[in-house]
Amino acid sequence: MSQDGASQFQEVILQELELSVKKELEKILTTATSHELEHTKKDLDGFRKLFHRFLQEKGPSVDWGKIQRPPEDSIQPYEKIKARGLPDNVSSVLNKLVVVKLNGGLGTSMGCKGPKSLIGVRNENTFLDLTVQQIEHLNKTYNTDVPLVLMNSFNTDEDTKKILQKYNHCRVKIYTFNQSRYPRINKESLLPIAKDVSYSGENTEAWYPPGHGDIYASFYNSGLLDTFIEEGKEYIFVSNIDNLGATVDLYILNHLMNPPNGKRCEFVMEVTNKTRADVKGGTLTQYEGKLRLVEIAQVPKAHVDEFKSVSKFKIFNTNNLWISLGAVKRLQEQNAIDMEIIVNPKTLDGGLNVIQLETAVGAAIKSFENSLGINVPRSRFLPVKTTSDLLLVMSNLYSLKAGSLTMSEKREFPTVPLVKLGSSFTKVQDYLRRFESIPDMLELDHLTVSGDVTFGKNVSLKGTVIIIANHGDRIDIPPGAVLENKIVSGNLRILDH
Secondary structure (H helix, E strand, O other): OOHHHHHHHHHHHHHHHHHHHHHHHHHHHOOOOHHHHHHHHHHHHHHHHHHHHHHHOOOOOOOHHHEEOOOHHHEEEHHHHHHOOOOOOHHHHHOOEEEEEEEOOEOHHHOOOOEHHHOEEEOOEEHHHHHHHHHHHHHHHHOOOOOEEEEEOOOOHHHHHHHHHHHOOOOOOEEEEEOOOEEOEEOOOOOEOOOOOOOOHHHHHHEEOOOHHHHHHHHHHHOHHHHHHHOOOOEEEEEEOOEOOOOOOHHHHHHHHOOOOOOOOOEEEEEEEOOHHHOOOOEEEEEOOEEEEEOHHHOOHHHHHHHHOOOOOOEEEEEEEEEEHHHHHHHHHOOOOOOOOEEEEEEOOOOOEEEEEEOOHHHHHHHOOOOEEEEOOHHHOOEOOOHHHHHHHHOOOEEEEOOEEEEOOOOOOOOOOEEEEOHHHOOHHHHHHHEOOOOEEEEEEEEEEEOOEEEOOOOEEEEEEEEEOOOOOOEEEOOOOEEEEEEEEOOEOOOOO
């Protein structure tokens, strides 16, 4: 078959596949009740557009030869932004801001049921408690009205809304909207596996939230975008709810509202310097004359090592983003927000292989005008993804004030210790059971714990500490122990007499 003939044949197959998917989606839509109909139709239309793009795009989405380091002035050091100081009237800039937290994730990777934002991280406070405390502190200090918006998913919405009642007396207006609900597709047939709109019982695994890139369409469709524009709000500060470093920064906000060159940025991405632990993080590059976020999944295999290089790509995206509301409205109405598709393969409990198509919020940077990266201190990136991260934020390395965590002044060097807790600590309840109290870690550089290990009260860890209990052994670190540059292995039991 000639090349032309082959590509025509391919085109026919793709058209037939799109038609089949359209029919399946229409069947699903007929099962929606009258109050589900409107938002289900929006969700399925959004999915169809994404699926159409998925069929059209082939191979890695970036041409490696076109990737360049961003120009010097396109990523500003935070110190330069901070040196400009604050305006006389801080409340006037704060009143232009809306804080949006990405709250679609579950706590399953840490062995918890329900939304991740409801896990206790410090003195019984959850991620959500700390967020509300931070914004309430701003509103009280500057007599402002900064609202908090939570982007929930169908997985987190119900549980989150139940909890929100406890904040009724706080000085923070809280709004929620839901990101879309898209159907997972069979990896072989590429057809949706859902048979109807329900997402309970055997249909639970048939649907997924399509990544945080969905924020633009969902925020717009919810009506909240227009509401805030009418109220005179101008920027949203978007971040992951599990990043405890993502607090409202008044210096960055002032830079947005009062730019030194008079030209406002529509999109600011906070980036920070890579360490060896961050080599997989997305990085900002210059691509075809625009700032562009490049993720590891988009990199051709031959260049992955180069992408991970700390010397060539020195920074990565923290996912703390400042975005113009007016620009989101304009681009959304022009259908001009362009984000690369992330193809995420999953295997369901029954063994079925499926694909979910996702997008990432930061990838839209190239669609906005006058975008900017700001290289912020590492302290603005404090994500809690594992119990190892949880140990750090619960310890005396950090002090808590008005919902914000800051590195203790008693720590002599600003770097965060490297902590690796083994699989016995993965679930939060197991982790809590293994520490009678959180150790003193002010002088710790590196902690590795593997196997069946428990810690007594008032333990102090300094320098490099490695504790390994082999299979069948158990190590109980006694109360009050001070371990400095020690390797502990073997079997150590402490039993009540």
